Amino acid sequence: xxxxxxxxIRQENKKQIIETLRSRGAMARVDLRKLVxxxxxxxxxxxxxxxxxxxxxxxxxxxxxxxxxxxPRVLIDLVKDSVLVLGVKLSMNEIRIMLGDIKGNIINESxxxxxxxxxxxxxxxxxxxxxxxxxxxxxxxxxxxxxxxIGVAVQGFVDTNKGDIVWSPAxxxxxxxxxxxxxxxxxxxxxxxxxxNCIAIAISNQPAYQALQNYVVIMLGYGVGMGMILxxxxxxxxxxxxxxxxxxxxxxxxxxCQCGKRGCIEAYVSDYALYNDxxxxxxxxxxxxxxxxxxxxxxxxxxxxxxxLNILSLFERAGRVLGYGIANIxxxxxxxxxxxxxxxxxxxxxxxxxxxxxxxxxxxPELIAQTQIEPFEWQEDxxxxxxxxxxxxxxx
Numbered sequence: 001x002x003x004x005x006x007x008x009i010r011q012e013n014k015k016q017i018i019e020t021l022r023s024r025g026a027m028a029r030v031d032l033r034k035l036v037x038x039x040x041x042x043x044x045x046x047x048x049x050x051x052x053x054x055x056x057x058x059x060x061x062x063x064x065x066x067x068x069x070x071x072p073r074v075l076i077d078l079v080k081d082s083v084l085v086l087g088v089k090l091s092m093n094e095i096r097i098m099l100g101d102i103k104g105n106i107i108n109e110s111x112x113x114x115x116x117x118x119x120x121x122x123x124x125x126x127x128x129x130x131x132x133x134x135x136x137x138x139x140x141x142x143x144x145x146x147x148x149x150i151g152v153a154v155q156g157f158v159d160t161n162k163g164d165i166v167w168s169p170a171x172x173x174x175x176x177x178x179x180x181x182x183x184x185x186x187x188x189x190x191x192x193x194x195x196x197n198c199i200a201i202a203i204s205n206q207p208a209y210q211a212l213q214n215y216v217v218i219m220l221g222y223g224v225g226m227g228m229i230l231x232x233x234x235x236x237x238x239x240x241x242x243x244x245x246x247x248x249x250x251x252x253x254x255x256x257c258q259c260g261k262r263g264c265i266e267a268y269v270s271d272y273a274l275y276n277d278x279x280x281x282x283x284x285x286x287x288x289x290x291x292x293x294x295x296x297x298x299x300x301x302x303x304x305x306x307x308x309l310n311i312l313s314l315f316e317r318a319g320r321v322l323g324y325g326i327a328n329i330x331x332x333x334x335x336x337x338x339x340x341x342x343x344x345x346x347x348x349x350x351x352x353x354x355x356x357x358x359x360x361x362x363x364x365p366e367l368i369a370q371t372q373i374e375p376f377e378w379q380e381d382x383x384x385x386x387x388x389x390x391x392x393x394x395x396x
Contacts, residue, residue: 011396013038014046018055018078019393022103023205026059026077047076055082055102078102084146085391087384088132089153089195092116092170092222092291095127097135099143100388104205108143109384110135116170124171125178128152129185136186150182151191151391153198153383155223160240163192169223169258191387191394195219196243197234198386199341200227203376204234205389215337216329217376218245218322220344222291223258224266230333246270248328250321268321271297271344274314278303281310294343304350312350319351323358330363330371341376348375 016036021027024035033043050056059077080101087098087106093116099108112131119127136144156168163179165171179190193201200217203209213232219225224246228235236242246266247259254263255273267273275292278284278300285296303311326338340348359368 010046013042014050015393015395017043017046017050018102021056021076021078022389022392023210026075028073028075032076051076053082054079080105081107081143081146083148083392083395084143085388085395086132086135086147086150087153087387087391088128088150089381089383089387090116090128090168090170091155091195095131096384097132098384098388099135099139099147100391102392104385104389104392106384106388108139117172119171119173121173121176124176125181128178128182132182132186147188149189149191149391149394150186151193151198151387151394152178152182153193153195153387155195155225157241157244158192158194160192160236162240163190165192166241167259189394189396191390193387193390194225194241195383196225196245197227197236198384198390199225199382200229200386201234201389202382202386203339203341204229205385209337209339212336214333215335215339216243216245216333217339217341218326219342220269220340220348221342222271224269224344225342228333228335245325245329248325250324265321265325269318269344274300274318274347277314278311281314282308297344298346301346301350304347315347315350316354318347319354319356320358321354322351323355323360324362326355326373327359327362327368330359330367334367335371338371338373339376340373341378341382343378345375345378 017032020032020035029043029047033040036043047056055078056076057079058074080103083102085100087100089096093113095112095114097110098106101107114127136147154165154168155170157166158164159166162177164175164177167174179192182190196217196219199219203217212229215229217227226243226245228243247257247264249263250265250268251263255267256262257264257267258272271292275296282303284299300311304315329335329338
């Protein structure tokens, strides 16, 4: 049955209050009203409903439930285990399943190693159903009964409108629809996003960035991705596959990219590109050069720290390529910030000078000065945190 306009507005207001509490934490109702720009009566009514539903609770200043009369100003906060969601991260040879609470915290997880490149479409879907189903079955009923949505993060191009994986370096085939089958199998809403967009969502919940309205997050790692926040919202384009920064071109007929084309930024800046080029210059461990491990990439960092000129030149070139790409972003949309993160941020100190050189060669100083470019330390898997938030946003 279709919701009335009044019901729809109330539902959107409720989601806005929950998302504000998720990103900002416990606060007084008067402060909440200012942030969500709703009337006192509306906030009072909706928070009362949410308390009755067990979604939020009144707490004291130290976060404990508020009790007694004559107490200090009462805050409200989300009840962290009132609603749970699943996050699924599909990457090269790995499926990671995460259980998240209503605040977007990871409270349980499992990592399964699989040969993703050997999957066909049916094998992929069967593996996801089996892996997710096994994870849910292993949970106590007190948790499994509270799961309300699933979010799936994938490396590569995705069509979020259709719920399709268009292309991923983790798979040997293209164009597979996964959300519809997963929704039918688990009877839960399923949201699909690429990993860079998930990182952008996770960073948008960080206190230092919550006031920003227009910025981009560039992810460095196995590939090179980007999430774009415009007017305070994630921008995914008409087909849901915008911001493929790593597959914009640096050089005509240049280095081979895993997407099948040549000259992409990713073909110079990604982990696989750096390790492959470094292997041609230096004696390195014989590994799968299309998927170097974290320890192997840290070896390149160590060589750079030890002043290996070959490795330093590779990082400098990667930074320069990145700088040219960022120059295009600044010229086109003039964001407040460009935030660079992902596991590849480990090498940012060796890329920084090349990045600034490429940026200054490509763009006039007046356009560069309007935007701050800064690294964001990769201390946890922000992809997982972001996909949980996207799953939470999909709940009615």
